[in-house]
Amino acid sequence: MEVPTHVTIIMDGNGRWARQKGQRRLYGHKAGTDSVRACCEYAVEHGIRYLSLFAFSEENWNRPADEVAGLMELMFKSVLGERETFRKQNIRFLVIGDRSRLSAELLRNIDMVQEETAANTGLTLIVMLSYSGKWDILQAAQRYADDCLAAGRRLPLDETGFAGYLATAGIPDPDLMIRTSGEQRISNYMLWQCAYTEFYYTPVLWPDFRKNDLEEAILSYNRRERRYGKVD
Numbered sequence: 413m414e415v416p417t418h419v420t421i422i423m424d425g426n427g428r429w430a431r432q433k434g435q436r437r438l439y440g441h442k443a444g445t446d447s448v449r450a451c452c453e454y455a456v457e458h459g460i461r462y463l464s465l466f467a468f469s470e471e472n473w474n475r476p477a478d479e480v481a482g483l484m485e486l487m488f489k490s491v492l493g494e495r496e497t498f499r500k501q502n503i504r505f506l507v508i509g510d511r512s513r514l515s516a517e518l519l520r521n522i523d524m525v526q527e528e529t530a531a532n533t534g535l536t537l538i539v540m541l542s543y544s545g546k547w548d549i550l551q552a553a554q555r556y557a558d559d560c561l562a563a564g565r566r567l568p569l570d571e572t573g574f575a576g577y578l579a580t581a582g583i584p585d586p587d588l589m590i591r592t593s594g595e596q597r598i599s600n601y602m603l604w605q606c607a608y609t610e611f612y613y614t615p616v617l618w619p620d621f622r623k624n625d626l627e628e629a630i631l632s633y634n635r636r637e638r639r640y641g642k643v644d
């Protein structure tokens with residue numbers, strides 16, 4: 413089995429999973445952290461280099477305040493609670509997204525764990541937090557414009573150069589994008605980065621997603637032929 417270098421997951425269906433059980437939405441998000449752990453374990457066991465998880469979009473800020481607060485607290489606890497796992501499993505932890513909307517306390521903890529794990533050489537686990545694809549492309553364009561202004565001229569720019577301005581700079585584009593819960597949309601996720609990504613959709617709701625589901629996605633990826641626009 414060929415293991416993709418970068419697997420990214422749109423974790424969807426927590427709310428529906430909770431409703432099916434007659435519970436509040438946050439109950440589903442909490443259960444979703446077990447799926448996160450299972451996928452990390454699988455990634456470590458199989459040598460996946462990058463696992464990125466869409467945890468909170470720019471649009472998610474519009475959800476009811478108590479759900480947003482609950483989700484942020486969950487992130488906060490998860491980041492702090494997994495420090496020992498990151499150390500033992502040699503995991504490098506990164507958070508990518510619009511930092512200006514995150515609380516100072518959450519940022520402090522994120523930075524601490526990022527620094528602590530910066531030299532780890534195993535799996536790179538990326539939490540996409542307060543992230544959206546259009547936001548990313550816009551902030552890249554703004555930073556490129558700033559560099560042009562500072563240089564006093566229009567600087568040369570190609571695809572590789574532009575990718576260097578994206579929030580995901582230095583991280584290879586995803587090979588496989590998985591979305592759970594039966595939705596078949598990209599939902600303003602990594603728009604630039606997913607140009608040649610293979611998409612895999614599953615009806616499984618995120619809190620039910622386990623190692624065997626991830627393996628099924630990877631097996632499906634293995635059966636595909638990636639041509640990048642060429643003929644063979």
Ligand code: FPP
Nearest residue numbers: 423424425426427428441444445467490539
């Ligand atoms: C989508 O389900 C899920 C989210 C918006 C949040 C995902 C967050 C976690 C699983 C928390 C833990 C994450 C980490 C990285 C520790 P939804 O609420 O849109 O579900 P619905 O479509 O059924 O309403």
